[in-house]
Amino acid sequence: MNIVTPAAPAQIDAGQVAMHSRGYWTTVLQRLGRDRVTLFFASIVLIIIASALMADVLAPLDPHKASMIKRLKPVGTPGHILGTDETGRDMLSRLLFGGRLSLFMGITPVLAALLIGGALGIIAGFVGGITNMLIMRTMDVFYAFPSVLLAIAISGALGAGIFNAILSLTLVFIPPLARVAESVTTQVRNLDYVEAARASGAKAGTIIRVHVLANVLGAIFIYATSLISVSIILASGLSFLGLGVKPPEPEWGLMLNTLRQAIYVNPVLAALPGVMIFVTSLSFNLVSDGLRSAMDIRM
Amino acid sequence: MKIRALRNYFAAVSLAALACSSVTPALAQGTLRIGMTANDVPLTWGQPDNGFEGYRFVGLTIYDALINWDLTTSDKPSGLIPGLAESWSVDEADKTKWTFKLRKGVKFHDGSEFDADAVVFNFEKLFDAKSPQYNARQGSLVNFRMPGYQGVKKIDKYTVEFTTKEPDSFFPFQICYFLIASPAQWAKTKDWNKFAQEPSGTGPFKLEKLAARERAEFVPFKEHWDKSRVPKLDKLILLPLPDPSARTAALLSGQVDWIEAPAPDAIPRIKSQGMTVVSNVYPHVWPWHFSRVEGSPWNDIRVRKAANLAVDRAGIVQLLGGFGVPATGHVVKGSPWYGTPKFEIKTDVSAAKKLMAEAGYGPGKPLKVKMTISASGSGQMLPLQMNEYIQQNLKEVGIDVEYKVVEWQALLDIWRAGAKAPQAEGTHGVNVSYTTQDPFSAFTRFLRSDVHAPKGVNFGFYADPAMDALLKEAQVTFDAKGRDAVLAKVHTKEVDDALFLWVVHDVAPRAMSPKVKGFVQSQNWFQSLSGVFIQ
């Protein structure tokens, strides 16, 4: 559940940058097409996302509808394919709706941090000087906390709730994304042809748009995809501790927590939310790995 | 309820596993290890925190009060018996004066003697900010249990006289919460924090070792004044294990001998391993406490009644693994205070729907209410699951509940601050479980119109002159039978006006290893460990 510090920042050499053209993307797609593992897990990710988005349609029953008579039915019960939870609610429906919240809580912070951290990093890298120092040294302070500690400390202070959990995770992910963006931007900025563009009088905005963004986005995007897996585990960890989603909303981490007591009655049932978190996180990780090697970006 | 030891076919499997497993290390004969629900060892300096679990394991083990609860029987509600006072009486002429005759020859753990000075010392510690031993924190933990306290004075070495602000027949019940610590031990350091490390009381157990958040170890106090309460155990170890599944795992893997409140779903498994699960009714109620400030939807009696009729209490008892009693009022049927309410609390969805329709709500026009609940807490049972189920029940009759889940201490803070406080955020009620052990705790503190925040915990600012008159009458009725009759009227009115949403009474399940013998579970929040031994 840790963020791997990009000890050696993303390395991009001039040759690689120059390759970022139509030919490069064709190569990337060709590589992906040959990588069956990545394709397989990418399809799992797509299935999980699609089923969460379409939970309303797919869920056989109301995920909130409780019935004590039907509580803790095992997997395979007619009418409840994946059984029922501790208050008799349909597990399949809850897992589908739970996926929606878990993915939302896992992906939103990374997207938000990608925007904020990416922007901060690009500004710091492009402008340099005092701006760079101010931004990056502030990031360093956040970096002085292990990620889990920071997430739990912030949500612990703010109190339980989806919004607070997303806020705390966003704050956790901004510094590493800013750092990657900054280091790649600095490298790109110093490349000969960017220097040349600058010398020829191109506006800063144009340089950022044409040269920097084109080269930086790939790197931070890949890095961000590797954070989604971390984020999903952290978010469900917060819910597990009681700092995330509020009941009765289904969320995998919270379901794991409340079903913990049923582990003696129906261990398979109690394990299901954990399996979902594991599979989702694993798939995101492998897809991120696959994309990275296809795009030939080293972290 | 009887002690049941059920075994099913799992027993053979787990016993076989037990036989070939590495054995748990041998302990000194007669060491009892208890897994508590609290997340820390309760404060040991006199007045404990952590609610009544604190009193149960740390308060009444190390200390005695002037009057004690009789914890020796399991078949009837506990009564009051002499503790450090041998007798007490109210002045017939001036009913605000109480004389307590103290027990002679009682020694504290440090060897010093208990006398009238010790009593005065302990009450000044709590109520007199000018005394050197004053401790605001300890005062905050207990003083609210006796808002009528005026003062105490020594008459002679073994007699003290208390005065109350107004005549108060509940006084003997309330004095049970005030524990007597040794002045001589305090004088050694003049620091209550240091006292907490080496406390000294007159109770049956002496604290031997205290490690915050980890454990407390006790040895028997052989010189206890009541020979029948000298513990049979060699050692008592308390371990804070707040998570129910972790407690259960600790019991099943042989790391503790006794756990409080096992996870209900794990109880069959616990029994299958040859463990005993005991339970007994005790004065507990799990209610919703309504806000009655202006604008609260609960101001409409039809809505309050509809909610009481909508809840499927049998279903909730099922969720609790059978360890609960459906509530039909604030106290259980059979209590001398139950009375004869006309409003029968049961599940009747159609009657509830009818009441809601009369109140102007229906399927197309649901009533929206906001409630504040906790995710855990002592006496809260399974708050999340139970409230989620109630939410479903109420939805069926047209009440849409929105919960704000806060942690246990935050909930107590909101509760104490009252429904009008900013931190209550306009909530329409709280879910806090209550004791109904004594008349003040059961009724007065919630129903008297003048004990709202900041003076007391009438959370909802409920006010009814007729109720005030009844409570006053009970307070000044000094004969026990007469008082019970008045309290029965209070309860009758309380139920007929549906002042709370009553759900269940807990039966305090405890699970213990078959080696634990001699435990008698009294019908009380507090329990005696003196007779317990390990075999």
Added chain:
Amino acid sequence: MFGYILRRLLYAVPISLGVTVLVFALVHIAPGDPLNAVVGGDAPADVVEKLKADYGFDKPLPVQYARWLGRAVSGDLGLSVVNNQPVANALANAIPNTLMLAVVATSFGFVLGALLGGLAGYYQGTWIDKLATAFGVAGVSIPHYWLGIVLVIIFAVELQWLPATGIGPGGSEGWAWDWLHVRHLVLPAITLSVIPCGIITRTVRATVAEILSLEFVQALSAKGLLHRRIMMHIVKNAAPTVLAVMGLQLGYLLGGSILVETVFNWPGTGYLLNDAIFRRDIPMLQGTILVLALFFVGLNLLVDVVQTLVDPRMRRS
């Protein structure tokens, strides 16, 4: 080089100050009354006000910060509002327990991770590689608190081989390095080790694969050099990176063991922190986060300095 090390050391000072500000701000952005947990169930408001003054919570925030920092520098982290005992004492008891758990978990993760990663990198593309890589990815993808619960059910409750909870019969005071006590360490340490194990597997695999792909190594191999020589070469070149990752992982585990410590009731800093959060014990929360963050800053510094000494090219900006 020493100029660089000196600069790194000096640089740690503003970072640490920033950390104290953040820690202080963190616990004061929280809604609600810091004395929630202190007072009993229904204590009246005047008592609460009096207690607030006693604990200094009635002063303006900058004053509270200055006083807190001044005392913290001298090692006084205040009193826990929950049990009135010094925060520093609680931390002094908890830190060795967490350190012990983190060091054992990191070492275990390192040995297993280096082995798996080394095999995977050496036999790149074979089924050994695939298996080891899968293991590594699984390690970083599994919700480890859940793994902990599953391990307890299997090894403590069903098989009864290992204890489910706690640190041993005598509490942390009675700890000793014998089986009676060490058996309590096994499940939490294994649970906690899956992440460093996964990360180290991936790092070692990548590093080994990269070294093997270098032209001169392939040339050495072509010249028929002994496997052992090549192995030595790999170890020498991979060590700095792997050790740095391991050092950082140790830091992460110190701060990140909160979920595992909660599952196992392990009396370390994570357990302390969880308790402090839920009881809103502000001095305890501040003290614990501060000490853990400063520990992490120090460890980062140490990793940098050692790395620089071993290989001056590895300087981090």
